Amino acid sequence: MKKEVPIEQKGFRRFLSKLGPGLITGASDDDPSGITTYSQAGAQFGFATLWTAVITFPLMVAVQEMCARIGAITSMGLTGTLKKHYPRWILWVIVITSFPAIILNIGADIAGMGAVSNLIFPRIPAFVFTIGFTIFITVSMIFFSYQQIASILKYTCIVLLAYLIVPFITKTSWNKVAVSIFLPHISFSKDYIEMLVAFLGTTISPYLFFWQATMEAEDIKHQRRRVVVNKQLLTDVRQDVTAGIFCSNLVMMFIIITCGNVLFSHGTTKITTVEQAASALKPLAGAFSYWLFAIGIIGTGMLAIPVLCGSLSYMFAETFNWKEGLDKKFSQAKPFYGIIVLSLGVGLAINYVGVSPVQGLFYTAVLYGLTAPLMISVILHICNNRRIMGKYVNKRWSNILGGIAFIFMTVAAVFLLYLQFMT
Numbered sequence: 001m002k003k004e005v006p007i008e009q010k011g012f013r014r015f016l017s018k019l020g021p022g023l024i025t026g027a028s029d030d031d032p033s034g035i036t037t038y039s040q041a042g043a044q045f046g047f048a049t050l051w052t053a054v055i056t057f058p059l060m061v062a063v064q065e066m067c068a069r070i071g072a073i074t075s076m077g078l079t080g081t082l083k084k085h086y087p088r089w090i091l092w093v094i095v096i097t098s099f100p101a102i103i104l105n106i107g108a109d110i111a112g113m114g115a116v117s118n119l120i121f122p123r124i125p126a127f128v129f130t131i132g133f134t135i136f137i138t139v140s141m142i143f144f145s146y147q148q149i150a151s152i153l154k155y156t157c158i159v160l161l162a163y164l165i166v167p168f169i170t171k172t173s174w175n176k177v178a179v180s181i182f183l184p185h186i187s188f189s190k191d192y193i194e195m196l197v198a199f200l201g202t203t204i205s206p207y208l209f210f211w212q213a214t215m216e217a218e219d220i221k222h223q224r225r226r227v228v229v230n231k232q233l234l235t236d237v238r239q240d241v242t243a244g245i246f247c248s249n250l251v252m253m254f255i256i257i258t259c260g261n262v263l264f265s266h267g268t269t270k271i272t273t274v275e276q277a278a279s280a281l282k283p284l285a286g287a288f289s290y291w292l293f294a295i296g297i298i299g300t301g302m303l304a305i306p307v308l309c310g311s312l313s314y315m316f317a318e319t320f321n322w323k324e325g326l327d328k329k330f331s332q333a334k335p336f337y338g339i340i341v342l343s344l345g346v347g348l349a350i351n352y353v354g355v356s357p358v359q360g361l362f363y364t365a366v367l368y369g370l371t372a373p374l375m376i377s378v379i380l381h382i383c384n385n386r387r388i389m390g391k392y393v394n395k396r397w398s399n400i401l402g403g404i405a406f407i408f409m410t411v412a413a414v415f416l417l418y419l420q421f422m423t
């Protein structure tokens with residue numbers, strides 16, 4: 001007689017089975033570029049920026065849930081939805097501004113992975129690792145099917161656990177952590193405001209909007225049975241998105257805690273790259289903490305770079321009506337895979353033409369910061385358009401949180417431009 005599975009266990013198994021596009025999207029937000037920003041915050045301000053993880057969490061969930069709902073309802077990505085229902089100039093503005101930002105992000109992530117790998121294996125030059133990682137990711141995306149890539153990315157998220165371990169093997173004042181989260185200290189210094197702006201640009205990134213919508217549509221297409229879009233499906237989608245963003249923000253907090261506890265408390269406040277953060281941890285927190293931090297950077301790069309180049313490829317494919325899909329062979333979708341190869345190649349080349357990873361991160365933040373308000377306003381308009389979304393238009397709280405995200409990102413963009421060019 002077959003043994004019955006407890007209801008609770010069934011519920012937990014069902015929850016795990018629902019995790020997919022939302023989890024991958026959220027986890028990919030913690031790429032080497034993001035880790036650099038969080039490390040800088042912890043080293044420079046200690047625990048003082050931890051509260052931002054709590055504030056950005058509901059905003060990120062609201063925006064990503066709207067993107068996921070668009071993909072589920074329309075069976076298209078954001079680019080396809082814009083092309084079908086909106087003036088062409090809106091589509092072109094978003095594509096033109098997104099392309100260089102994503103390319104720079106790819107380049108910065110590849111550079112970070114190469115530099116950290118060189119720290120682990122100092123006899124091998126960093127450029128060898130950057131080339132190797134680029135080739136490996138390119139080949140994987142061309143020859144693996146959508147299901148294989150989705151599965152690999154899903155389980156690659158496990159690498160994020162490395163960042164949840166480090167604070168527990170160093171002497172962490174959890175009382176101070178709790179106070180910083182729930183009783184935030186806000187400074188109006190230029191450096192502190194710049195860091196808050198960088199947080200918003202790093203956590204609420206436009207490329208995640210494209211990937212979330214497209215992967216939700218792809219995920220439904222690849223179900224073995226016909227999927228009916230109903231309240232239960234959208235509830236599952238919301239839980240998937242929430243789980244992904246929760247993981248992303250939790251990792252963000254633990255990186256800040258690690259660097260604040262180890263680096264800031266020992267006077268190491270100037271961190272500009274991920275390899276500097278990893279190197280600084282070694283003498284202060286021990287070799288094990290250093291290894292975990294470094295391996296986490298490589299793992300998150302392997303997770304984020306396919307999302308970055310994939311989102312760009314889907315964006316162009318929908319714009320130009322190319323055959324698309326990671327389940328197609330290279331010969332069936334040459335332009336689609338061509339964008340993946342091109343974006344990875346250009347991202348790699350950026351590191352050898354005089355653009356430093358730090359410069360790349362700055363320009364990426366500027367472009368994301370300028371693009372995000374426009375993207376969020378478009379997403380809000382789509383999700384309130386009954387002609388597109390039918391009865392699944394936004395509820396009140398989605399509009400409120402989405403509106404707050406739009407205001408925050410607009411203010412952040414204005415501050416970013418003011419602080420960099422007027423002071």
